[in-house]
Structures are given as C-alpha cells and as structure tokens.
Amino acid sequence: MIQEERIKDLSQKPLKKGRYVLYWMQAAPRVTCNHAYQYAVRMADHLSLPLIACFNLIPGYLEAARPHYRFMTEGLLALSKTLNDQGVRFVIITGSPGAALLALGDDAALVVTDRGYLRFQKRWREQVAHELECPLVQVETDVIVPVTIASPKEEWSAATFRKKITSRLDRFLMPLEQKKPARSSLDMDAGSVKEETIETLVNKVSGDNPGKNRSGQPDPLPWSGGENSAQDILNRFIRENLDRYPTYRNDPETGVLSCMSPYLHFGQISPLFIAQKILETKSPSAGTYLEELIVRRELSINFVHYNPFYDEFSGLPDWAKKTLSDHSGDQREYTYRFSEFESAVTHDPYWNAAQREMVLTGKMHGYMRMYWGKKILEWSETPEEAYRTALALNNRYELDGRDPNGYAGIAWCFGKHDRAWQERPVFGKIRYMNAAGLNRKFDAGRYVARIEALGHS
C-alpha cells in the first residue's frame, strides 16, 4: 500500500505526451520495498508506458570520498541487474546536477522521485520540479512515517516525539505490494543523454591508486554496498544477534549491532523492510531495536527537516548554546586542532581508538560515537570549533556520514534532544561522559587492542 501522505506533486504541471515514465532514483536506489519505485511502476502501467529509471551522480562527491563512492557504485551495479531483470532500463548520468536529468525528462510523461531531507536534496528537487516541463512527483519512502505526518514541527526530545510517531505506526507500518512493470524499456534509447556505464564507474574507483586514498582511509572499506549485501547482513543480525541486542548494544567488543546505517544512508535498504523483518521474529528484543530504528532515526529526520541550522552550533537549543557560551572561556586541560583529532594523536587511547575505528572501517561503534563527540567538545578551544570539527570528521570518514542521523548525533553531544545536568567546567550543563563510563560498560582496553591490531593488518 502506498499511503497518499507519502506522495507530493512538486510542480502541479499537467502530464506531458511522452515515451516513458521516468523514475529519478536518488535517495532510494533499491528495488525492494521502495514506495517511489512502486508508484512509478503503477503510473507507467496506468499510462500504458514503459518505465525508465535513472540515477544522477554528482561529480563533486567523487573526489571527496572515494570509499563512499565505491560503496555506492557497488550498490548501483547490483541495482542495474535487478532493474533489468524487471524489464526496466537503468541510466546512470553524471555532470552538473540537473542538465542530463532534464534532457531525460524531455521525453517523459512524468517524472517520479524519492525524498531527501537535507538542504541540497530539497533544493535539487525544487529546481528540477521548476525546470521540467512534465510533472515531478515525490514519493517518501526512506521513512516509516512521513516526516510532516509524524509531527508538524521540530520536536524537543525523543520523549515528545515517541508518542506522536508510535501512534501513527498503525497506518504506515504496512506491507508494500511489489509489482513489476507490464512493459519493458530495455531496448529504448535515452535520447541525447550522455550515459555512464557501470564498468566505467567501477574502473574509475578501482583502477588507479588502490589501497589507500588521499585521506588515509582504506579503499575499499570492509563493507560491500548493495541491497543484497544489506539484506544478508540484516538476516545474519536477526539470526545471531537480535536477542542479545538489548544487553550488548553498548559494548563494541560484542559486536551485536545490525550495521544497517550505511545501507540506510545510501537508501539501499528500507526502514519499513527492516521493521517488518524484525517484527516477524516476535523476539522480545524487537522493541529495543525498533526504538532506535524508528523513534531515534526518524527524530533525526525531524531535526534536519525542520531546523535550517541542523549543521551548525546555532541550531542547538537556547539552553545548550547559553551554557556552552558561559563556559567558552573555561580553561581546557587539553586542546587539539582539527588535524590532531583527525590523525588520532590525543593523549587518550580510547578516543584515538574510536577515531581510528572510524577511519579504518568507515563505521565507529554507536556507543563510542557519543564519547568521541563529547571529548571533541571538551578538548577544543571553543564549542563552535568543536562542533565544526566533529561534524567534518563524521562527514568525511563515516560511511553513514552526511546523514540526518549524523547531524542529530553530533548535535546530541552538544545538548540537542537531551536535558541539562549538573554544571561543570567547559561542558556547562551539557551531559558529560568520561573514560570510567566506558569501562563500566565494557572492557575498553580490549577495544583499544582490537583497533590497534586492525591498523597493523
């Protein structure tokens, strides 16, 4: 079922006479459990037209984050095969955002797309909606509950948001029927559009300079992209670790996490699909996992959607900005600059291990992310600088960087979605964390040893 609240006509233009329906697949490059894809299939069948799908690569991203680009490309390679099996031609285009897409859109009766919540994703869709001659219809599929339905405003905390979103699961946590289009588009031409072949893309990322990229991050990272990989990892998580999840999710040495965040970030798996699989197990641990997947994840989306300053210090709540500013001049026991944080050379072996885990694997353990962010706040000249450092490192090295969860996660370290605590130097009333806390939860020494071994292998 595709709830009408997921669907938004972005331009209110009349249908055009076209050769096909185009699904501009951007935030959700997957076939399984994709409301936007299913909407496009239905519209194509309804109009008796074939369906073509396209993905627009942004060149600027390429140089900045090679392992990320590779992960995405692996996903696209698999996706291309799956789409072809369904009789859908898949066109990959590059070049400045817009131009090639508009050319493809020239021959379309309508264009369907998925929804993103970050500034550039919104702007991009607005611009394309404006410039296309046919309608652009957006279908929201990377959330269980559409963002504006979950709440009409920026939420204060998980507590205020939880009631609202859970009350809407009845309607939105519903299976989506998977249909193939009736007509094939495999032998259609894409007009004047300059296409990238998958082979070219793979060569671009694997040909020159394998091993390490500019940032010192291994290439490839120990993850392979694509919806099949995502589903395999999910199945293994359910089989081996879901039951232990509530007890051990804060223990990086037990390794019980689902590791879905990179796949969710790139849209290679659907949160609805994950939630259904988890619920099917009837495991007593389902509730704890779904709290993270639904309440926390969609709270992050609520944050970036409603807060225009989601990536700056100024987006924090007033009490947090005030208390941090009050303590801006406090003496810091240690201070480091960006490059020192980046190369993991602080005095703290736990912090360094967390930073190295992120660089070496593309995914820092969730519990360490809190400690890591708190310490950047503690050891930077100013809270504003700390905020920039944490966000830049997160975006550069985490495979799930530049995700709503990343922005909300960093903001949380600085008080967002949290409460005030006993006032202390540097932090003010922001929640404090220290190394003793790590050792209360797990054997932090073993964690350090394991990460060091990773670096030498």
Next chain:
DNA sequence: ATCGGCTCGCGCAA
C-alpha cells in the same frame, strides 16, 4: 552493586 540527585522545558490540565 544500587540508588538518588543533578536540571530543563514541554505539554497538558486548570
């Protein structure tokens, strides 16, 4: 080991 206090502002009842 376990427990209460720390502290804020939302959201609802009056």
Next chain:
DNA sequence: TGCGCGAAGCCGAT
C-alpha cells in the same frame, strides 16, 4: 500558571 514527566550518564553515599 503550575506541575508531572522523561532523559543513550556521572558522582558520591550507602
């Protein structure tokens, strides 16, 4: 306007 509630941790008292 007032009050109950919740919140991914620390710290010190028991």
